[in-house]
Amino acid sequence: MKKLLIVAVIISAFFISFTVKGEYVSAKSAILICADTGEVLYSRNQDMRLPMASTTKIMTALLVCENGELDKKVTITKEMITVEGTSMGLSAGDVLTRRDLLYGMMLVSGNDAANALAVSVGGSYDKFVDLMNEKAVSLGLHNTRFATPSGLDSEAHYTSSRDLAIITKTAFEYDEFLKVVSTRSIILSYGNPSCKRQLINHNRLLKMYSDVIGVKTGYTKKAGRCLVSAAEKDGMRVIAVTLNDGNDWDDHRKLLDLGLSKLKSQSLSGYSINIPVVGNNARLVVDIPEKSVCVSKDKTVYERIFVPAFLYGPVKKGEEIGFFEVSVENDTFIKEKIISEVDIGKKENPIRLFWLCFSAILRSFNEG
Numbered sequence: 001m002k003k004l005l006i007v008a009v010i011i012s013a014f015f016i017s018f019t020v021k022g023e024y025v026s027a028k029s030a031i032l033i034c035a036d037t038g039e040v041l042y043s044r045n046q047d048m049r050l051p052m053a054s055t056t057k058i059m060t061a062l063l064v065c066e067n068g069e070l071d072k073k074v075t076i077t078k079e080m081i082t083v084e085g086t087s088m089g090l091s092a093g094d095v096l097t098r099r100d101l102l103y104g105m106m107l108v109s110g111n112d113a114a115n116a117l118a119v120s121v122g123g124s125y126d127k128f129v130d131l132m133n134e135k136a137v138s139l140g141l142h143n144t145r146f147a148t149p150s151g152l153d154s155e156a157h158y159t160s161s162r163d164l165a166i167i168t169k170t171a172f173e174y175d176e177f178l179k180v181v182s183t184r185s186i187i188l189s190y191g192n193p194s195c196k197r198q199l200i201n202h203n204r205l206l207k208m209y210s211d212v213i214g215v216k217t218g219y220t221k222k223a224g225r226c227l228v229s230a231a232e233k234d235g236m237r238v239i240a241v242t243l244n245d246g247n248d249w250d251d252h253r254k255l256l257d258l259g260l261s262k263l264k265s266q267s268l269s270g271y272s273i274n275i276p277v278v279g280n281n282a283r284l285v286v287d288i289p290e291k292s293v294c295v296s297k298d299k300t301v302y303e304r305i306f307v308p309a310f311l312y313g314p315v316k317k318g319e320e321i322g323f324f325e326v327s328v329e330n331d332t333f334i335k336e337k338i339i340s341e342v343d344i345g346k347k348e349n350p351i352r353l354f355w356l357c358f359s360a361i362l363r364s365f366n367e368g
Contacts, residue, residue, distance in 0.1 A: 070099040089191065
């Protein structure tokens, strides 16, 4: 059995913790989290099930980015555009890429774009909704159910502010998602006849708050005003969610200010570890690069490196040999595989190699 070598580093940040008292926002449900760790910085009724209107489209966009092929072309059908609510103005016969449709869905909240993406990725509207619910289960969301890719009201369509924050945090793993939701406006060509159209992001926070990087607005009469926003400053990123909030713009500015004031960017040192390879005189050098993470000022950060005390040769390039993790208290928020970047062969013992050769010669004489 291989012995496991554990290198652990504890980094403490000692600051006075912040406490938010009373009804800080007017939303029925709200949450503020650190986008790196998922740590909750503020919450109000975070697990209350509520309709979420077009903030639904964050999950739709997540699945589209996860599926990839954003340059794949989609031919718009009559069924895709037969939907009530907001629209990017698609016509049957239009041909756009998935990327174009992402902009139309996330900037101007096009329900037609959401339907088109659902059919393109899922094969059908209903199958895509199934994918949405499967993704919710895989993320461990207990208060979320999807009935549409666009967010139109349904008794079977709801989420909580906590679940919606987790969906958004997951979507931020895709650079293309972040690029889309942080775009203030874009010009696309489509329509019959085709013409250039400017799509302007409905998210007013992109102009109101200098550090905002998205994410999505939403409204129906049943859901009320819903908003997901995110801000980034000096390596720190926070996500705010409010559901049914008549004062959402001001509430989000307060939440984002609060979040950025409670966090600090923590630098993590790089490491170089030498691991002996049995069967070879070589040693495998494992380099862990420097990192920076966004953490609450009153929390302790733990870094752990799990690698074997020795390896048996041969070691192949690309082989997983351990992992590296970063956690805050008991919550792990970074876990990365450590991969060998070189091939290390297994050297044969000279005496054993002589007997292998001698045995082969004897066999050749006997067979002859």
